[in-house]
Amino acid sequence: MIDYKAVEEKWQKAWRDAKIFEPGVSDRQPYMVTAAFPYTNGPQHIGHLRTYATADVLARYKRMKGFNVLYPMGFHLTGIPIISQANKLKEGDPGVIKDFKSFGIPENEIEKMKDPLYMGNYFANSAKNSMMLAGYSIDWTRSLNSIEPSFSKMVEWQFGLLNKKGHLVQGRHPVGWCPKDGGAVGMHDTKGDVEPEIEKETAVKFKVVGEEYSILCVTFRPETIQGVTNLFINETAVYAICRSGPDTYCISLQSMDSLKYQIELVKIAELKGSELLSKRCINPFNGSSIPIYPGYFVKEDIGTGAVMSVPAHAPFDYVAIERLKSSGYPIGELKPIVVVSMPKPDAKPSGNVASDVPELELPALKYLRAVNAGINSPDEDIEKATKLEYKEESYKGIMAVKEYEGMPEQEARDRIAESLIKSSAAIEVYALVNDKPVFCRCMTRVVVKVVDNQWFINYGNEEWKSAVREHLSKMNIFPEKSRSAFESAIEWINLRAVVRAQGLGTRFPIDPTHIIESLSDSTIYMAFYTIRNLIRGVDPEKLKPEFFDYVYLGEGNPQAVSDSTSIDYDIIKKCRESFTYWYCDTSRHSALELIFNHLSMYLFNHVAIFKKENWPKQIVVNGMVLMEGEKMSKSLGNIITLDNGFKKFGVDPARLVVVASTDLFNDSNFMEDSVNGVKERFEYINDVCLQLEKLETGELRQTDYWLYSRLNRKIDVISKAMEELELRAVSTELLYNTAKELRRYFARGGKNSVVVRDYVSSITLMLQPIAPHISEELWHILGNDSFSSAERWPVADASMINGKIEDQELLVDNVIEDAKQASALMSKKFGKKPKLMRIIVANQWKSDMLNSFAKSKNIGESVKAAVAAGADVAQAQRFAEGLAKKANEVHEMRLSENDEFESLSGATEYIAAMLGCNISIEQESQSKSQRAQRASPMKPSIDIET
């Protein structure tokens, strides 16, 4: 039995002592592998294993291919989550405390984590420990974290450069905002961790006749403005008349409280909603005069407390009008105006409920019916109808009124909104569109604030985009099929807010009251690894921009930099040397879901900052890890921390299952069964290594050549798979097929210790990237003093690949399989056990015919040739018919009749043993068996005597 714990400790210590993963600058070709650094607000768990272990596999493989490989690691502490987590602890949040306890964190530590910095460092340390347990081939001398002062210096330099290049811009930006705290509110700051969803809306100004103010109505569907028949207000609410620049608005008093964070509002008067009812206002689109009615559904705290009524297309509006009518409210001529039509379905409707309702009705009514609602239905039903109508019409609706007639509704929406805003008939506002109101942790309701001077990185810059686009086309992307995601990410990414008012991190150089947002501060940090170890003794204050200009960009000269920064000349030189050495051939590892943020920003920033030769060369993304088929989540309680997982399963089995149970793109499924399967194979190979001495030596026999052939073919297959990072293929070939082949080799009578040693030695070496500890152990058992990690990757000897021998052995296996089946069926049916089996090899003319047919596909000629060669005409024709039937499947044979006969004869003992009866190998022409004629190439006839 393999003692995983002991093996892991032994080799991890040996690696550390030998410092084999601390590469210096050398003559060997450099290769640098980096993986997204872990965020430190929790422990490492099995899910984290995937990215880091995949990177480790590549690092180890490249090392064996003769590269000088650097795999560094750092920790992410910037941002909000750590702070909000610490705050939760301070508040005594039972959820967080419970989670932490379940991770095995001692209570006194939890207490100390009320200090966010303490928490960050605690988890950084714990992550480092877990990663060391995982045996990643990381060079820890370069470790860094994202809040250390020297790192901040680099980030400051980076943003100075971005600014110089014009990539930083300022502008208006809506954010979730807590009026009480006076700060922006993201998901981590809200009660229940909900993301405030902000959407753009249009607020249309309806000038009130005879007054100086306009009623402001917020809408998602400005394109329906021609269908407005009236306004709705809440007659019991209080409305405010406010000045806003040159405009004067009438909005509900309550909505003023939230809207004032978006537009300037100075209240000059108040009036009751009921006072508005006697007035009329003007539709700014067409100048028509419309009345104002009380709308039962109008809420004073939503939007502006006033709604433009489009009864033809808004179920609520329709219902409100109908209810007013039936209550006797004086409504004169009010005709709903249809402004959007649905295309006639040319085929059968595709299950759209609404399509079942006859046309010629008002759309609003149609959708009400579609959800089985009427004018007296509860609001939830009307809401349903509203949503359905919004969805369907937005998707398929066609404008049905002049000017925009025939235009898809989506397009008309943008155009009309734009033109209304342009003519000052409307303004743009934002609203939270979460189903429920969003509250800040402090219980204050979150509003939308438009920040005026927000700083952005302008990823929308077309020049920048096209440079990135072009570079991407030259990069390796694994898996290749995620390239399209990168392509669309490049197109999609636009302005990205880059600073926050709070959180851990680097101060923004242009406005030190703000902190650089934490995804933006970690886009080029990998470059820092190349010098981190060299500047440990340097006072961070000395790391002035000119230092980075020289080290990263080669600008200036080391003497001048040394003079102005008072950093040692030698250190500066070495940094530059190290950077140029390492930062060329790089592989970046991260998870699939980061393509649209981190990885894209990584590309953009590299292109913006560095010289072309230092741009990224390769990105590897991987899916996530499922636990026994389920998503890992705290609520399911199925998160296994790395430390626990390793204890339970062993490092190599665990990482092998996570990394190699599926291809990169798919989610990998961590199942205990799979772990056990892996372990069994390890045990088997381990046993073979341990028992090598018991084998004999001697001349090579057919079986030995077979095993060599398999081995060399395997080396080819695995090497190719490794290059493509198809780790699943690597593991099946290396573990499952290896065990299978060895078993067969021994069963077939193989017993040559030299051959087996050669075989398992190569297997052991190829195992190194995916199962490093086991590999070292086996390598050691095989009598080697070196590290398998430091050995070279095996190279296939093409001359040892022998298709003929493999076919001969395949034939033997086929025969055994067929015979077993036949005899099993026979004994089942007739209850008789076979005494003797005749295995009859097909005539040579059959394989000749088959080969000629495979080439020419011409039956007639093949038959003729066969007859000329002495075949019986009737037999030849019968055989030809069989061939013709599956003409497409016929392929050439490598073995002649003699080859078949020889290999079967040579394997008589083996076959007899496998079948448990006597065997006679015969040739078709010589055999007296009646079944002899049934023989065909690679498929001898079998005649069973009982």
Add this chain to the structure above:
RNA sequence: GCAGGGGUGGCAGAGCUUGGCCAAAUGCGACGGGCUUAGGACCCGUUCCCUUAGCGGGUGCGAGAGUUCAAAUCUCUCCCCCUGCACCA
């Protein structure tokens, strides 16, 4: 809604880029047998349907339609699932 990726046998998961050697690798599970005092491990066999002494035939790879001599594989439409959607790591 938009963008990206998927839907394959009891399950997991290949194959689909380059259509035919695909009833579909591999692993797990289940069933039967062997080994064993017994269990585990291990070994052998079966595991879509019919049929058969290994043959052969049918149905079949989300649904439907199409291209083709030939489709899990190409095209179109539809349905469903997953991930991301921004200031948040």
